[in-house]
Amino acid sequence: MDKKKIARVTSFRYQILALIFILLAGGLVLLPKYQKQEGIKSEALLSHATSPERYISTDQIANKIINKDPSFILIDVREEESFKNYSLPNAINIPLAKLFDEESLPYLNQSQFDVVFFSNDHFYADQAWMLCNRRGFKNLRVLNGGLNTWFTTIINPEKPSQDMPAEAFELYATRKASSMYFGVFYPDQQAVAEESISNTPAPKKVITVQKKKKKPVEGGC
Amino acid sequence: MGPLIPNGLIPMEWDSIIAIIIGIAFGFVLEASGFSSSRKLAGVFYGYDFAVLKVFFTAAAVSVIGIYYMDYLGYLDINQLYVHPTYLWAAIIGGIIMGIGFVAGGFCPGTSLCAVAIGKLDAWVYVGGIMIGVFVFSELYSFFEPIYNGYFLGNITLVDSFGWNPYWVIFIFSIIAIVAFVVSDVVRKKVKKVFYS
Structure with a gap:
């Protein structure tokens, strides 16, 4: 009796399977839809935001530029006018308002280069960083302090006072050297240059002096 | 949560090992269900056996339904799945060539290797043909x-x-699948039966 029942049911097995199949597919259509969160998860965003890799210092970036490091691109998120006025060497201007334009995406949405955002302070750059991070772009950094810090550290480094540690003097020397690379001219730089100029013909002068010394001796004879 | 490998739940280094295991399982299932017979595959074109159509259509439909349910429930992110790039004309021409090879030889590349493994001579010839094609x-x-x-x-x-x-695409696709199964069954009953091993 039971076997007959089972046999009757199993003779419809293909129809039953097809029905389940259609029901499952139809269930997808009927399910209430909800707005899915796009981009990366909030936990991942938080871990990116607290990561020490988020900021890059002006010294690091100066070092990279001087060593012609090809692994990063600088993105200036200020307005075009300020960009034309002054910017870092080889920087690309993508104003914050045009961040997600068609032509700026190839620079931001790639994995070959580190992207370094900067603005006058790091306020706008941070916003660009956050927006791009939400979209899931990779290798994003922010220039810590932006161009203002760039000026106070690299272009016009503060001279350490006498009571400061030796590291401060070393740092000052490095910063001064890098500022020279970026075209800053120091008065003592000229002095050094003049000294070096006066040093090179010095042997000749010494010789002439020796000759001068000899001459009076000769004259004496 | 998923996909498991891109999200680091399974380390990337396991890629090849998992691929080998899936490959062996796939080959075993193909062989066990008789797909290493060229007659079974050619049967789709002559109308006496629609197992290939049914199996691959069901596989695609079931997996797409499963993936979208998992995406809906948050176990899988569809946007992270790999989508094979489209080269339009290469795909069309390659598809035609593969279709001709399919009906003429009675194998697709996967099943031909299964048949080579169980020592079918026609499969050896077929794989030789693939090698010549690759060379040319x-x-x-x-x-x-x-x-x-x-x-x-x-x-x-x-x-x-x-x-x-x-x-909606999935729903319509499923209905098309069911209709195709019913129609193929009707066709199979009308066509003269062919017996083979």
């Missing part, structure tokens, strides 16, 4: 290159490029 293609690569690399459309899907609602 490689030799004439510079001639084929514009088609091979051209008409590149990116990693597109039907849903994205036409802006369709994926859920």
